[in-house]
Amino acid sequence: MRIAMISEHASPMATLGSEDAGGQNVYVDEVSRRVAQLGYPVDVFTRREHPDQPPVCEWAPGVRVISLAAGRPEPIRKDQIWPHMAAFRDAAIAFVRADAAASLIHANFWMSGWAGCELKQRWQVPLVQIFHALGVVKRLHQGDADTSPNERPAVEQRILDESDWVIAQCPAEVDDLRTYYRADPARISVIPSGVNTRLFRPIPRGKARRLLGWPPDEPVVLYVGRLLPRKGIDNLIRTLPALAERITAPPRLVVVGGETATANLRDEPEMRRLHAIAVQTGVLDRVHFVGKRPGRELYRYYSAADVFVSTPWYEPYGLTPLEAMACGTPAVVAAVGGMQFTVLDGQTGFHVPPNAPEALAHRVAILLNDPSLRARFAVAARERVERHFSWAEVGRQVAELYGQILREGDGARERRGDGATGRQGKEAA
Ligand code: UDP
Numbered sequence: 001m002r003i004a005m006i007s008e009h010a011s012p013m014a015t016l017g018s019e020d021a022g023g024q025n026v027y028v029d030e031v032s033r034r035v036a037q038l039g040y041p042v043d044v045f046t047r048r049e050h051p052d053q054p055p056v057c058e059w060a061p062g063v064r065v066i067s068l069a070a071g072r073p074e075p076i077r078k079d080q081i082w083p084h085m086a087a088f089r090d091a092a093i094a095f096v097r098a099d100a101a102a103s104l105i106h107a108n109f110w111m112s113g114w115a116g117c118e119l120k121q122r123w124q125v126p127l128v129q130i131f132h133a134l135g136v137v138k139r140l141h142q143g144d145a146d147t148s149p150n151e152r153p154a155v156e157q158r159i160l161d162e163s164d165w166v167i168a169q170c171p172a173e174v175d176d177l178r179t180y181y182r183a184d185p186a187r188i189s190v191i192p193s194g195v196n197t198r199l200f201r202p203i204p205r206g207k208a209r210r211l212l213g214w215p216p217d218e219p220v221v222l223y224v225g226r227l228l229p230r231k232g233i234d235n236l237i238r239t240l241p242a243l244a245e246r247i248t249a250p251p252r253l254v255v256v257g258g259e260t261a262t263a264n265l266r267d268e269p270e271m272r273r274l275h276a277i278a279v280q281t282g283v284l285d286r287v288h289f290v291g292k293r294p295g296r297e298l299y300r301y302y303s304a305a306d307v308f309v310s311t312p313w314y315e316p317y318g319l320t321p322l323e324a325m326a327c328g329t330p331a332v333v334a335a336v337g338g339m340q341f342t343v344l345d346g347q348t349g350f351h352v353p354p355n356a357p358e359a360l361a362h363r364v365a366i367l368l369n370d371p372s373l374r375a376r377f378a379v380a381a382r383e384r385v386e387r388h389f390s391w392a393e394v395g396r397q398v399a400e401l402y403g404q405i406l407r408e409g410d411g412a413r414e415r416r417g418d419g420a421t422g423r424q425g426k427e428a429a
Helices: 023-037 082-098 109-123 135-145 152-162 171-181 205-212 233-246 269-281 295-304 320-326 357-368 371-388 391-416
Strands: 003-006 042-047 056-060 063-068 104-108 127-130 165-168 188-190 220-224 252-256 287-291 307-310 331-334 349-352
Touching: 003 023, 003 082, 003 109, 023 042, 023 056, 023 063, 023 104, 023 391, 042 082, 063 082, 082 109, 104 109, 104 391, 109 127, 109 152, 127 152, 127 391, 135 152, 135 171, 152 171, 165 171, 165 391, 171 188, 205 295, 220 233, 220 295, 220 320, 233 252, 233 269, 233 357, 252 295, 269 287, 295 320, 307 320, 307 357, 320 331, 320 371, 331 357, 349 357, 357 371
Parallel strands: 003 042, 003 104, 042 063, 104 127, 127 165, 165 188, 220 252, 220 307, 252 287, 307 331, 331 349
Antiparallel strands: 056 063
8 A cells, every 4th residue: 555655846855954845845744654654655756856865765654755866966946847757757667666566646746747647557556636736827827927837737637637536725726626627626625735733833922022032012913934026025014004003002014034044135136125115115114024934933933923914916825824823823814725715714813805905904903902802813723723734634634535545446446357457547536
């Protein structure tokens, strides 16, 4: 019952000490560990990024990371990996021929999905796909700024045609799959991405503020995440004057994120743009750019803030509101993508339209003015994360899906009477 977890650009090994590891690295790491504990040992296939990377690494109990030679053994930007995927596929075939076979493929992102389709044909095993983000939707929102290869939408369509099952991270992704790819919802399960509830944990606000050297009583609104135009941080800065009118003490906006550990206006165009907007809006003294912080330190920021805000106009999923909620901080979010699903409007935070500073100011002020409401939201937020978004829960749901697909494949083979090697393609679904 070995699972081939394919993730060409995002290796779980990059989660170790690296500040660059994104959501997919963490997903592959956490899900692999959890399903291995539940009886599905995993081989994670990823692209070799360093010459000294061992071809096979015993990563965690029941989890090996297989580093395949495909392109130069050095980091390559993900949008430039596509030409190396045929070599990646061939290396996976050669590895499995010499080592252990897989019973099921779980592919991450469109390029590994392509490899998954190829390997499924070869190995005659079911394919489960999670996209993490969709090319057509990305192009729609980012236009020419999207550097994905042109083949991406067609490859995604092939994956939808050939895979046995698709994991969507949230209901909005199911809608996108139906609208833009005509995907069959009967073969899609919503299983969210999780959050590490031991790392992201609440500590008392006063203690968190002492650790960070923040004043004890100033109202603080927090943003955490990459500094990109689509994240709508400009909108948040423009909210500050309206917010100041609605509450007694002037609020501070703390912005965590960027390319370096200290705010670096010279090299970061988006930070420069935001700084200029703060100057124009007359709130520069109320905005604090912290710079990038490692994930293990972020609970302090989330716990120290009164309200977390994330108002992008495009966001496939959005991990930061979940992290804030895990730390007991209410989240005010744009009603887009996964955030409509993770944040419960009026219970663990509020939804607002994207690009609507007035509506945002109104909702943030309600929370800043009402400590007992914040306390209620804080409890509900942590509870919601523990119940639905812990990695243990996510891993349980993924393992259950594997079991269902493997059983259906077995049933289909038995009905056909073709033994253990029959095709498990669409029959499994
Ligand atoms: N993050 C971090 N340090 C920072 C800023 C962000 O570790 O200084 C992490 C954050 O905790 C989250 C991730 O980067 O896990 C951002 O994920 P999200 O889904 O919010 O946005 P994405 O970067 O995928 O667009």
